[in-house]
Amino acid sequence: xxxxxxxxxxxxxxxxxxxxxxxxxxxxxxxxxxxxxxxxxxxxxxxxxxxxxxxxxxxxxxxxxxxxxxxxxxxxxxxxxxxxxxxxxxxxxxxxxxxxxxxxxxxxxxxxxxxxxxxxxxxxxxxxxxxxxxxxxxxxxxxxxxxxxxxxxxxxxxxxxxxxxxxxxxxxxxxxxxxxxxxxxxxxxxxxxxxxxxxxxxxxxxxxxxxxxxxxxxxxxxxxxxxxxxxxxxxxxxxxxxxxxxxxxxxxxxxxxxxxxxxxxxxxxxxxxxxxxxxxxxxxxxxxxxxxxxxxxxxxxxxxxxxxxxxxxxxxxxxxxxxxxxxxxxxxxxxxxxxxxxxxxx
Amino acid sequence: xxxxxxxxxxxxxxxxxxxxxxxxxxxxxxxxxxxxxxxxxxxxxxxxxxxxxxxxxxxxxxxxxxxxxxxxxxxxxxxxxxxxxxxxxxxxxxxxxxxxxxxxxxxxxxxxxxxxxxxxxxxxxxxxxxxxxxxxxxxxxxxxxxxxxxxxxxxxxxxxxxxxxxxxxxxxxxxxxxxxxxxxxxxxxxxxxxxxxxxxxxxxxxxxxxxxxxxxxxxxxxxxxxxxxxxxxxxxxxxxxxxxxxxxxxxxxxxxxxxxxxxxxxxxxxxxxxxxxxxxxxxxxxxxxxxxxxxxxxxxxxxxxxxxxxxxxxxxxxxxxxxxxxxxxxxxxxxxxxxxxxxxxx
Numbered sequence: 001x002x003x004x005x006x007x008x009x010x011x012x013x014x015x016x017x018x019x020x021x022x023x024x025x026x027x028x029x030x031x032x033x034x035x036x037x038x039x040x041x042x043x044x045x046x047x048x049x050x051x052x053x054x055x056x057x058x059x060x061x062x063x064x065x066x067x068x069x070x071x072x073x074x075x076x077x078x079x080x081x082x083x084x085x086x087x088x089x090x091x092x093x094x095x096x097x098x099x100x101x102x103x104x105x106x107x108x109x110x111x112x113x114x115x116x117x118x119x120x121x122x123x124x125x126x127x128x129x130x131x132x133x134x135x136x137x138x139x140x141x142x143x144x145x146x147x148x149x150x151x152x153x154x155x156x157x158x159x160x161x162x163x164x165x166x167x168x169x170x171x172x173x174x175x176x177x178x179x180x181x182x183x184x185x186x187x188x189x190x191x192x193x194x195x196x197x198x199x200x201x202x203x204x205x206x207x208x209x210x211x212x213x214x215x216x217x218x219x220x221x222x223x224x225x226x227x228x229x230x231x232x233x234x235x236x237x238x239x240x241x242x243x244x245x246x247x248x249x250x251x252x253x254x255x256x257x258x259x260x261x262x263x264x265x266x267x268x269x270x271x272x273x274x275x276x277x278x279x280x281x282x283x284x285x286x287x288x289x290x291x292x293x294x295x296x297x298x299x300x301x302x303x304x305x306x307x308x309x310x311x312x313x314x315x316x317x318x319x320x321x322x323x324x325x326x327x328x329x330x331x332x333x334x335x336x337x338x339x340x341x342x343x344x345x346x
Numbered sequence: 347x348x349x350x351x352x353x354x355x356x357x358x359x360x361x362x363x364x365x366x367x368x369x370x371x372x373x374x375x376x377x378x379x380x381x382x383x384x385x386x387x388x389x390x391x392x393x394x395x396x397x398x399x400x401x402x403x404x405x406x407x408x409x410x411x412x413x414x415x416x417x418x419x420x421x422x423x424x425x426x427x428x429x430x431x432x433x434x435x436x437x438x439x440x441x442x443x444x445x446x447x448x449x450x451x452x453x454x455x456x457x458x459x460x461x462x463x464x465x466x467x468x469x470x471x472x473x474x475x476x477x478x479x480x481x482x483x484x485x486x487x488x489x490x491x492x493x494x495x496x497x498x499x500x501x502x503x504x505x506x507x508x509x510x511x512x513x514x515x516x517x518x519x520x521x522x523x524x525x526x527x528x529x530x531x532x533x534x535x536x537x538x539x540x541x542x543x544x545x546x547x548x549x550x551x552x553x554x555x556x557x558x559x560x561x562x563x564x565x566x567x568x569x570x571x572x573x574x575x576x577x578x579x580x581x582x583x584x585x586x587x588x589x590x591x592x593x594x595x596x597x598x599x600x601x602x603x604x605x606x607x608x609x610x611x612x613x614x615x616x617x618x619x620x621x622x623x624x625x626x627x628x629x630x631x632x633x634x635x636x637x638x639x640x641x642x643x644x645x646x647x648x649x650x651x652x653x654x655x656x657x658x659x660x661x662x663x664x665x666x667x668x669x670x671x672x673x674x675x676x677x678x679x680x681x682x683x684x685x686x687x688x689x690x691x692x
Contacts, residue, residue, distance in 0.1 A: 005570055005571040006571055007569070007570075007571040008530075008534065008542055008545075008546065008570070008571075009527050009530040009531060009534070009542055009543070010526055010527060010530050011530060012571065012658060012660075013571075013659075014571045014572065014573055014660045014661075014662055015659075015660065015661045015662065016571075016572070016662050016665050016666070017661070017662065017663045017664070017665070018665050021663060021664045021665045021668045022575055022663040022664045023664075023668075023672070024576075024614050024615050024616075024672055027575065027615060027618070027647040027648070079661045091570075092549045092552070092553060093545050093546070093549050094549070094570045094571075148657065148659065150653050150657070152653055155649060156649065157649075157653075158648075158649050158653055175657050175658055175659040176658045176659075177657050177658035177659065178657070180356055180658075181355050181356060184354075184355040184356050184357060185355060188354065188355070196354055196355055197355070199354075199439050200354065200439070203438045203439050203440070206438070207438060223353070224351055224353075224354070224437075224440045225351040225352055225353040225354075225358065225359075225360045225362075225440075226360065226362070227360055227655075229368060229373065230370075268370050269370050269373060270370075272373070275653050275655075277653065277657060298655070301373040302373070302504075303501060303502065303503075303504050307496050307498055307503075307504055307621050307623065308655065309573075309621075309644070309654065309655060311494065311496070311521050311523050311524070311623060312358060312521055312522045312523035312526075313359075313361075313494065313521040313522075313523065314358075314360045314361065315360075315361045315363070315425045316360055316361065316362050316363065317363045317367060317368040318363070318367045318368045318369075319362050319363070319364050319367045320362070322367045322369075326369070326370055
């Protein structure tokens with residue numbers, strides 16, 4: 001069983017795979033990308049994944065067979081195991097607990113070549129519904145208090161399979177970064193009696209220079225203290241704490257902003273590797289006045305990462321104002337022609 | 347001038363290059379590695395770097411000419427500028443200040459092909475003296491309160507030049523990660539009245555399973571909650587807070603541990619890309635009872651990084667006990683034969 005271990009200085013929990021640890025030679029092996037043409041997530045290969053836990057499929061079609069447009073399956077190589085209890089215990093001065101958690105994969109589309117920038121609004125809505133449905137389902141399990149939805153796109157961003165997919169991890173502890181965000185939000189709230197994210201939205205709309213897209217319900221912008229070139233955040237304009245509480249109207253509003261922003265990044269940066277992560281409130285917290293769910297998109301353009309990991313000290317070579325302008329120019333210019341461009345390149 | 351910008355939620359300062367920001371096409375350019383054979387750090391090319399600020403060189407040899415075995419030069423493309431004042435100011439709800447700081451490069455050796463695992467003990471000592479000398483010199487400038495020494499080795503670890511070098515950044519603010527470590531150490535000290543790092547050293551020596559090397563003054567081990575495969579930390583066994591206060595005896599003890607550990611990683615993992623970072627106490631703090639300087643070495647073996655940056659949630663596929671055992675086996679087995687191996691491969 002994998003286990004959680006706590007750093008005694010920082011209080012950060014780390015997942016350690018104790019079962020079959022990677023040996024030195026495993027890291028020298030050729031990249032998983034080169035495993036050849038077979039893709040377990042493609043249409044027709046439904047029996048090559050663990051049995052699906054949910055799917056959106058044609059009426060009458062059978063689970064784990066064709067007829068689907070979105071499938072959710074357990075990760076075949078999960079970082080965590082869903083069985084058992086936490087069993088918190090010490091080892092000398094250290095703390096550990098069982099690596100309890102769920103690790104699922106949302107297969108976004110049957111199309112191996114699919115990209116967010118090319119999805120229809122309807123496809124994006126379906127993916128968002130799937131995110132919500134899985135969190136709501138997993139949150140029935142009272143052992144879990146946090147749900148992390150994240151996408152690794154491209155090898156450089158950590159994806160081991162090319163087929164478009166998102167991962168969902170359910171864990172019994174709140175990640176340090178999320179705790180810090182909530183604490184930071186609380187400190188701001190205590191001082192101003194306003195949500196720092198709501199203030200940021202107002203500030204961004206008023207200054208305008210970092211805004212990428214905006215509609216009735218959502219806004220995307222390059223944050224003032226962006227860590228990475230073209231880092232972009234998406235927030236609901238109304239104060240909302242839990243991603244999984246989005247309703248139909250929210251999904252209709254979020255879809256074009258998420259898709260549009262990713263499309264701009266895709267076009268502006270030549271289909272870059274990227275991560276996006278949904279930051280949401282732990283499910284055992286109520287509607288906090290000081291935290292606001294949001295999506296952080298981080299294109300992986302630079303290699304200067306190892307140092308940044310280690311120090312939390314980031315150096316960003318592209319000002320967010322410039323990044324937002326590049327993206328906005330694309331929108332105003334030729335984004336609308338992209339369907340044509342895609343057709344001609346296909 | 348570059349600027350520091352503060353994230354309003356997390357309180358993290360980020361450096362934004364505002365002068366000539368990287369444009370989208372800059373990221374598509376071929377890697378800097380492919381710039382051809384010329385290396386500005388090589389012997390004989392002294393006029394291709396900014397003028398040296400320090401060098402260890404033969405008596406009678408002239409600055410910025412041959413005759414050196416170690417040179418320190420300002421970074422030609424500094425992340426920070428040494429001129430001016432901080433000029434803290436607001437912009438709407440946000441905080442910014444001038445990107446004031448020093449950014450130097452320690453050219454460790456004239457040998458382009460040099461590696462830590464191959465250096466003599468004497469060479470390593472010289473490099474450590476240079477680290478110390480530069481911090482002591484820069485700490486005369488009262489605008490700076492933190493000194494960050496870090497090495498990016500290999501393109502995957504963020505190095506843009508192959509020639510062996512270390513970077514030193516002097517900044518007017520303490521990085522968030524360091525503040526958190528000090529705070530974590532303080533919390534532990536308040537509870538137990540002992541240094542958490544001193545306790546860790548005792549625990550590691552007593553359990554033994556994660557120890558890599560040890561001598562009179564220093565120990566290297568794979569930390570209990572390692573974030574990355576083969577992550578290794580080096581600590582002085584005596585409680586010491588400031589790296590720059592090391593003396594001759596410390597340097598004599600540290601050299602074989604640092605070199606030996608990097609040599610094991612080099613041999614075990616086929617000369618991997620890695621970062622090492624010296625974590626030390628801010629120079630405006632006294633000898634804190636709850637913080638302990640140390641070196642964190644992070645081989646860059648996995649690509650699953652983007653997600654980890656974004657969440658602080660790490661998944662490590664190699665248990666530290668296994669990593670330490672692989673490294674120790676190498677030491678007991680054939681590390682002593684490496685000089686032969688090198689000679690035969692040359």
